[in-house]
Amino acid sequence: MKGPLSSHKKVLIISSEFPPNTGGIGNHAFHIAQWLSKQQYQVTVLADIAGYSDSPINNFSSTLPFTLIPVLRKEFVVFTYASRMVKALQQAAKSDVIICSGKFSLWLMMAIGICFAGKKRIAVVHGSELDLKQPWAKKLTTKALGYANAIISVSHYTKQFIPATLTQKIPVYIIPNGISIKDFDGFADKEKSTDATLQLITIGSVSERKGQLNVIQALPELLLHYPNLQYHIVGKPVMQPMLEKTINALHLKPYVVFHGIMEQQQMLQLLAQCHIKLMLSNHTSSGDFEGFGIAILEANALGLPAIGSSNSGIADAIKNGETGILVMPADIAAITAATQQIINNYTAFSTAALEWAKQHDWQLIIQQYIAIIEGN
Structure with a gap:
């Protein structure tokens, strides 16, 4: 595997969330840190972590191939903000490249850009942080992004929310989210239901954005x-x-x-036994939307085709008509037709889904990040 052009370059990743907390942004930052470390970069992660004390965080950190500096939530939120800012500037001073991911992390880009104008600064935008409804927050995000040397969008849908004033002067790259194919070893060959039962599944917080209600409202027709x-x-x-x-x-x-929140191994066992992954996500009135839809690729890695919303970043996660089908999230007739099309051509859809997942292995995706890190 091709390694970094500048050996031992120091990379700081600032993320608004991180494991052991759950969340797509944190999972994304974790894999970037992990895979850059494998490429011989010296990686430090500064991340907000909620609900854990020092001891379990230290135990978790000791297992990582990179340095994790947690920002633990304090009783008074202003102290959390201050701690985050101080630690960010301290670590940025020691780093060659700074990658900011998530709303609060992006806001730090401005301070880092002012204090360390000579360092490479990369912003990663996922979605909802670009469609904030509070005018002050939207202006602050736009201002902060203006201090980036490069912006990475996780999908074409997300990119369209980057203000034109920024895209005209800052290079924007579209790099999809990735998965680690090895995480699914041993699950893809699980037997699916052989009776007449069609098994459908949605994974994610039960919320307006994730669109479980759209599926439920389509069930009478599907039945x-x-x-x-x-x-x-x-x-x-x-x-x-x-x-x-x-x-x-x-x-x-x-x-x-x-099922509520499931342990990862149990969740993969259930997922492998299902037939179709549904992700009929909504773009909510508060500006919350699906930036990519990593859960689609996770299902694909187990051979599950997907049905997802066409008006979201999921449009980049599904190869329409091959690995799944894109529909408007509340279009019951389209959801039903998509289900029938997949079931009637299941082997072809399933095979294509698995191959599509392999194309999004982090081992491949990380090379696109390295190209930006090492670029001029």
């Missing part, structure tokens, strides 16, 4: 074609009570299973 289907909902049950009211009103209780 006309697949009377024994089951819909599995995995994730933090934020809006579960509201969804349960709709389920009861539509008499769907026998067909929907809420």
Whole structure:
């Protein structure tokens, strides 16, 4: 594997979240840190971590191939902000390249750009941080992004929310999210249901953005074609009570299973036994939207085709008509037709989905980051 052009270059990654917390931005930052470390970069991660004390964080940090500096949440939020700023400037002073990912981290780009104008600064934008509804927050984000030397967008959909005043003067690169194919070894060959039951699944916090309600509202029509289907909902049950009211009103209780938050291995076992991954995400009125849809690729890695929203970053995660089908999230007729098309051509869709996932292995994706890090 081709290594970095500048051996032992020091890279600082500032992320608004990070494991052991869950979240797409944190997972993304973790893999960038991990794979840059494998390429001989000296990586330090500065990240907000909530709900953990020093001891478990230290135990977690000791297993990592890079340095993790946590910003633990304090009782008064202003102290958290101050701690984040001080640590960011201290670490930026020691680094050659600074990568900022997530809203609060992007805001630090301005201070880092002012204090360390000669250092390479890369902003990673995922989605919702670009469509903030508070005017002051939107202006601050735009101002901070102006201090980046390069902007990486995780999808074409996300890129369109970058202000034109920035894209005219700062290079913007589209690099999709990645997965580690090895994480799915041993699961892809699990037997799927051989009875007449169609197994559908959505993974992610039960929320307006993730669109579980869109699937539930499509179930009565789907049941006309697949009377024994089951819909599995995995994730933090934020809006579960509201969804349960709709389920009861539509008499769907026998067909929907809420699993809550699942341990990773159990979740992969369940995912491998399902047939189609549904991600009918919404672009909410608050500006929250799906920047890419990494959960699509995770399902693809187990041979599951996907049905996803065409009006989101998911459009980059699905090769329409091959690895899955894009639909408008509330279009019940389109959702039903997509399901039928996939089931009627399941082997072709499943094979293409697996190959598509392999093309997004972090081992390949990280090379695009390295090209930007090493570029002029």
